[in-house]
Amino acid sequence: MTTESIIWLIPLPPVLAFFLIVLFTNRNKGLSHSIAVGAAFLSWLGSMVVFWRAIHTPELGEHPFTSAINWLPMGNSWFTIGIQIDPLSAATLFFVAWTILMIFIYSVGYHNYGQPAGDHDRPGLPPHGATIVDEQGHKHKVPSIEPMYSRFFAFIGLFAFGMYLLVLSDNMLTLFVGWEIMGLCSYLLIGFWYAKPSARAAMIKAFMTTRVGDVFMLLGIAYLYSQTGTLNYRNIFYNEEILRELASTPSYIAGLSAAGLIGLLLFIGAVGKSAQFPLHVWLPDAMEGPTPVSAMIHAATMVSAGVYMVIRIFPLLTAGAGHGVMTSTMLIISIIGAGTALFAATIAVAQNDIKRVLAYSTISQLGYMMAAVGIGAYVAAAFHLITHAFFKALLFLGSGSVIHGMEHGVLHTGEEIDPQNMLNMGGLRKKMPITFWTFLIGGFALSGFPLITAGFWSKDEILSEAFGNAHWVVFVTLALAALLTAFYTMRQITLTFLGKPRTKSAEHAQETPWTMTMPLVILAVFAVAAGWVGIPEHFPVIGGIIPNWFHSFVGSTLLEEPEAVSFNAIPLLTSLVVALGGLWLGWMVYKKFKAGETDPLENWLGSIYPVLKNKYYVDELYDVVFIKPAIWFSEVFTYLWMDRKVIDGILHAIAFVAYQLGSIFRNYFDKPIVNGSGDLVANVTKSTGRSLRVMQTGRVQQYMVMALFGFITISGLMFYLIQRLILR
């Protein structure tokens, strides 16, 4: 098969799986997950073949695999549906395929396949556990299977379709279609346990917040189309002429060029999707969804899509600026990115929910990538995107495994504690060794543990690019964020796995089944190995042993291949210090943490701690600024005044007039004239019939008399007439 036809086929199995499960197999849980995982496997297989061929194609950047069919006629041109694999999308496809397959497999274990149905489980609520009786007659509480098991696999199948569509697309329009499909799936899956009010609120919040970004993104796409007449990546981003033209066209808004404004609008879309400040509020709440969803949608793939899109439009952002010069759009992107990285990292420090820490960490790391794009570190951003997807998926799945183990303990002991709260854990190292080691690898990769982990290489590259191009503010902000990242990661690891169990449930936690640990191990391998492809060539000692393949591969996506920054010891030392320092600090502060104590940070930070704990009160601010006025507006103005008074009033007036008119017609036209004439006909017929009835005696002799008189009358008449008229 040609590579193009394989690429066309990649997104199809998951969407077929979605329809199969929804329409036919949703009663059969085993069959449903087999179909979904099988579909994910097929897509994975296709992706790997495509990736393999892509890295063996010389000059892929200049001659990507492309194919397109016409879709919507637009005057003289067409909107197309097309696929394109260039180095950037090949690299993205690689991690997308791996994480999706791993998370599909993980979901089987996470939703307790093979366990009995729960005692009181209802669709729309997480499983509460089932009671089983063993051979000795003892009763045990064990985890129970998710009641809406098949539905989950259908949704993530549709999601996988959206993500593959987005990655493989060759134009902004189909990218946007995939983008919105994922938005829908995100909504459905955050609210997967829809009977929980918090999940319902979170799903609406996520959908509404990303919608804000999406509207701007759609505007950006429309502007791009009106300026260039095409939405194809290659026609725009690989075309110096169009880029120069866009950069020289003024947009009349804030002194930006058309390219700058389009870039800004599209970036706002990514701000919504990738949860950057100020649209980051939905992502932590999105942790209401099942953990595989958090791992796949809200860490590895969908939120990465925003960054992927910004990396994709990179030529547009830099258009018109010389090498190393930032356009104002890039300046905004780097400020928001770096600001979000630090901002979210500070919040993560004060969170106790294991998944919320990771959620803020995701926001922070996405901010890193945005900042990298902003300072023009194209390859570094893509590199961090990929390594982050692996280790953050790993961390989320690990946290899911921890929660699962804790839930097991909670069911076993019957304690009433929150199995997601890290203060209730501790000492899980011995209970869940595989989860511990993989989580440790993921955590170290996140903190950028030197030399061996993937996170180190990608983060180091961003820092050295920031340093090398003299973006001091960004550099310092990111370095601080990295320090905090290492700190909260170690805090998390220490609180969760090290020390002694702080609750009975933690004592009785249990390692999760192989369907959950196997993906952890595979992702852990990538969390380490994914970094090796991008080791800078000038790095001391080990630089150049493995060629910096990633840089030249992904860099070739651009018209002008970016140069690697020269090696400098300061950023390297900085990342060493912040990573190791943060980890050491985290360990020192929390190693002696005991059950029932307050968080040491609470004492040190004093009045700042509640601010961090409450996420800088952004939610409260939005509540006051946007939500309350909106509710007031809808209730008082729209409902009570506009709807009830004005519109209802008009309607009631119309109804009154119509009613009056109707009764006039009824009393003066319908009743006397229409009914009257109808009745008249009937009455005349009736009385005629009544008077003629006398003749119907039933006696033949009378009839004959009548016939005789009739005959005589008629013949007399005729005789008379003949006499008068004819015979005259």
Place this chain on the structure above:
Amino acid sequence: MIPLSWYLIFAAALFCIGLFGVLSRKNAIAILMGIELMLNSVNVNLLAFWRYLNPNFVAGQVFTVIVFAVAASEVAVGLALIISIYRRRSTIVAEEINLLKY
């Protein structure tokens, strides 16, 4: 010779008597007798017209004979029916023979 119109007046009178009998009598036999009178008044007409207008043609006489035959057979059937009704219902008043009415 007696003029034709006398015969016709006689026949008409006979027909009217017969018709009166048919229309006014209750007794089924009397009604049958009225019908006979009407048929015979027609016969008188036929014979009178034959004799006065076309005495060379035999058709008038033949017609009369046929009417006799029909009248005889009709009376035979009619009387048989009336006797049969009388045996079953002990009446020959036409109004009371009303089984098939309503």
